[in-house]
Amino acid sequence: MKIIFILIVVLALIGILAIVLNNKIIGKKNQVAQAFGSIEIYLKKRFDLIPNLIAILNKYLAHEKEILLKITELRSSAEKATEANEKIKASNELTKIMGGLNINVENYPNLKADKQFTTIEFELSDIEDQIAAARRAYNAAVTSYNNTVQMFPSNIVAGIRKDQDYTLLEIPKSEQKEINVNQLLNL
Template sequence: MEPILIVVIVLVVLVVIVGGYLLSTYNGLVKLNVRVDEAWSDITVQLKRRADLIPNLIEAVKGYAAHEKEVFENVTAARAATVNASTPAEAGKAENMMQSALKSIFAVAEAYPQLQANQNFLQLQAELVDTEDKIQASRRFYNGGVRELNTKIKTFPNTLFVRGLGFKEREFFQVDEPSAIAEPPKVQF
C-alpha cells in the first residue's frame, strides 16, 4: 500500500469516529434536554393542581375562621407566586412562601374541631398531601435530569463544543429553606 493511501484511510477513519462521537453526544444531549423539559412540565402540572386546591381550602377554613384575614391573604399571595413562577428559581421562592402559608392555615384549622371533622376539609387535606408527594417526586425527577444534562455539558471534551450547538446548563429546582419542604405540611389531625 502506498503511504498516501494509508494516510487517507486513517483520516477517513478518524473523521468517522469523531463524527460518530459528535452525533452520539448531540443526540444524547437532545434526549436529556427533552427529559428535563418533560420533568419541568410535570412539576408545573402539580403546582397548578395544588394552586387549584387552595381556593377550596381557603373557603373551607374561612367558614370557621373568617377573622383570620392575614392568613388567607398570605395563602392567596403564595398561590399567586406559584402560578406566576416561570423558572425553577422563581418556583423555589414560591415554594418557600407556599409551605409557610400552608403551615399557617393548618395551624388556624387546628383551633376548630368542627372544621377538622368536616368531610370537605378532610378530602382537601388528603388531596393536598397527595399533591405535595407528587411535587416532591417530580422535583427529584427534574433535578436528576438537570444533574445528568449539566454533567454531560460540563464533561470534557463535550464542554469544548456543546455550547456552540445551543445547549446550556439548566438550573435546579431548589428552595432557599430546605427544611420548608423536607416533608409535606402536616394536615392530619
C-alpha cells in the first residue's frame, strides 16, 4: 500500500513537472512570435514611409530612377514574403540600399534642406534603429526558447511536443561589408 502511494506521488510530481515545462515552452514560443511580430510592425512602418520618400526623391533625383525602382521592388518583395527568413533577407537588402541612398543624398543640398525629406529621413533612421532593437529582442527570445527546448528536463517535453529550434536572425558576412555607393548608382 505504501509503495502504491509513493508511486502515485512520484507520478503526480512527474505530471506536474511535465505541465510546468510544457507551459514554459509555450510561453517561450509565444515570446518568439511576439518578438517577430514587433519586427513586422517596424518593417510595415518603413514600407509605409518609402512611397513618401520616393515621391520627394523623384523631384530631386530624376536621373537616378534605377535605385528608386530597386527600393520599390524590394519593398514589394518584402511585403509579399511569407517566411520570416524571406522577410528579413528582403529587409536587409532594403536597408543596404537605403544606407547607400542616404550617402548619395549628400550631393543634393536642396534636397537636404527640404523639410519633408528631412522629416522622412529622420523617421526612417528612427525606424531602422527600432528594427535593429526588435531584431535583438527576437534573437534574445529565440535564444531563450532554444535553450529551453534543448536543456534537460524540458527537452524531454519538447521532444514529445516535437518542438524545433528557431533560427537566429543573422546578417550574412557578404552584407556586412561597406557599401559602394558608386556601384549601387552605376556611377
